[in-house]
Amino acid sequence: DGGITQSPKYLFRKEGQNVTLSCEQNLNHDAMYWYRQDPGQGLRLIYYSQIVNDFQKGDIAEGYSVSREKKESFPLTVTSAQKNPTAFYLCASSIAVPSEQYFGPGTRLTVT
Amino acid sequence: AQSVTQLDSQVPVFEEAPVELRCNYSSSVSVYLFWYVQYPNQGLQLLLKYLSGSTLVKGINGFEAEFNKSQTSFHLRKPSVHISDTAEYFCAVSDVANQAGTALIFGKGTTLSVSS
Numbered sequence: 602d603g604g605i606t607q608s609p610k611y612l613f614r615k616e617g618q619n620v621t622l623s624c625e626q627n628l629n630h631d632a633m634y635w636y637r638q639d640p641g642q643g644l645r646l647i648y649y650s651q652i653v654n655d656f657q658k659g660d661i662a663e664g665y666s667v668s669r670e671k672k673e674s675f676p677l678t679v680t681s682a683q684k685n686p687t688a689f690y691l692c693a694s695s696i697a698v699p700s701e702q703y704f705g706p707g708t709r710l711t712v713t
Numbered sequence: 714a715q716s717v718t719q720l721d722s723q724v725p726v727f728e729e730a731p732v733e734l735r736c737n738y739s740s741s742v743s744v745y746l747f748w749y750v751q752y753p754n755q756g757l758q759l760l761l762k763y764l765s766g767s768t769l770v771k772g773i774n775g776f777e778a779e780f781n782k783s784q785t786s787f788h789l790r791k792p793s794v795h796i797s798d799t800a801e802y803f804c805a806v807s808d809v810a811n812q813a814g815t816a817l818i819f820g821k822g823t824t825l826s827v828s829s
Contacts, residue, residue: 605756641722643803643821660821691756700807701747702817704756 603628605705607692612699612710614686622677622708624692633675634702638689650675679710686712716738717806719820725795726827734789736804736822743809746787747817748778751801760802763787774798801828
């Protein structure tokens with residue numbers, strides 16, 4: 602089955618540690634996205650990539666980094682510079698821009 | 714810049730009642746419009762989309778939405794809801810001409826709570 606996988610589902614880290622969230626898609630989509638979701642705030646765009654080896658900052662990129670070395674993969678690193686990293690993180694992909702996006706199941710990150 | 718307003722943050726309804734979730738967007742340029750549903754601790758699932766053509770769009774699970782260009786609205790409706798429709802619903806918009814931007818702008822969501 603085609604789709605987007607995110608791992609792990611739940612992630613716990615200590616403050617000051619960097620952590621990498623995985624996102625893989627087998628839909629052959631060119632564009633991939635990372636969103637952060639907090640209660641009552643909807644989805645906020647962190648980074649997006651329209652093509653391999655290229656990515657752009659979204660609305661809340663500070664404290665995050667990404668790479669896009671393969672079409673199928675778009676990992677997100679939450680660095681220790683992110684002041685409030687505890688949140689639900691969603692990865693998405695789309696065949697083109699603009700177009701509907703397809704979402705993974707999400708990773709809930711808790712930093713204490 | 715484009716923005717999306719979902720007018721109700723919470724909508725409580727009884728089972729088998731009709732429901733309307735309201736969505737307005739800010740810019741009257743040509744747009745694509747979407748509704749997504751999110752169940753607790755899951756990703757978003759596409760309910761329906763408007764790209765062009767008929768202004769009445771039918772989606773999955775018995776939902777439909779009507780695109781109203783003059784009112785810049787895209788309200789979601791269902792004639793009879795079930796307990797299983799309890800979830801959060803997101804409206805999203807994209808400018809058709811936006812080839813290098815972020816593609817989708819999301820509203821803050823509406824929580825639909827269906828009780829018996």
